[in-house]
Amino acid sequence: ASYGLQPYHVYVVTNASLLEKLKEKGYNQGQVTDASHFLIFASRTDLNDRIEHYLTLATQGDAQKREAMKDYEGMMKGFSQSLSPATEKAWADRQTYIALGFALAACAELEIDSCPMEGFDPPAYDQILDLPANIKSVVCLAIGYRKDGPKMPKVRFSKEDLFTWAQ
Structure with a gap:
């Protein structure tokens, strides 16, 4: 993540009662309760506190190390x-998607099925999980091993439709 700040938090939900509530606010998508693991990626909007926490971790409380990091x-x-609250939230959301991308790549490497999901009511998820005011649900990831093969064949657009070579 930018600057190493990791402005996100990942919730791994295993409580069956919570999963049922989340499923309802996730348009009753079966992956919420069927997956072996259900992750909610949430962005953080406490950037100043995050910077301070980062510096404390990086310097281990050492004043000389902190002084050496003054420019950074x-x-x-x-x-x-320089960020407005809305711009800070948008930036943190994009950083959260980078974390999701790495989770998807890790699942692929380990041959674990995964399903990223945006089809849910984020404020309802925040309420169900009792998230702090500075943490907001952004995207979900259901992971596990499927019992059966896909019900429908995958449809993919052509590479010509998706990519343009700027030469």
């Missing part, structure tokens, strides 16, 4: 101060 700290804080 200034750059991060300058970036943070």
Whole structure:
């Protein structure tokens, strides 16, 4: 993630009662309760606190190390101060999608089936999970091993439809 701040949190939901509630607010998609693991990727909008936490971790509380990071700290804080709350949320959401991408790649590498999901009511998920005000649900990921093959064949657009070579 940008600056190493990882402005997201991943919730791994295993509680059957919670999963049923989430399924209802996820348009009754079966993956919510059928998957062996259901993850909710949420973005964080506490960037200034995150910067401070990052610096504490990076310097292990050492004042000399902190002083050596002053320029980097200034750059991060300058970036943070340049963002409106809406822009900060949009940036954190995009960073959260990067984390989702890595989770999808890890699942593929391990030959674990995965299904990213945006079809849900984020404010309802936030309420069900009792998320803090600075953490908001962005995207979900159902993972596990499917029992049966796909019910329908996969349809993929051609590479010509998806890619343009700028040469």
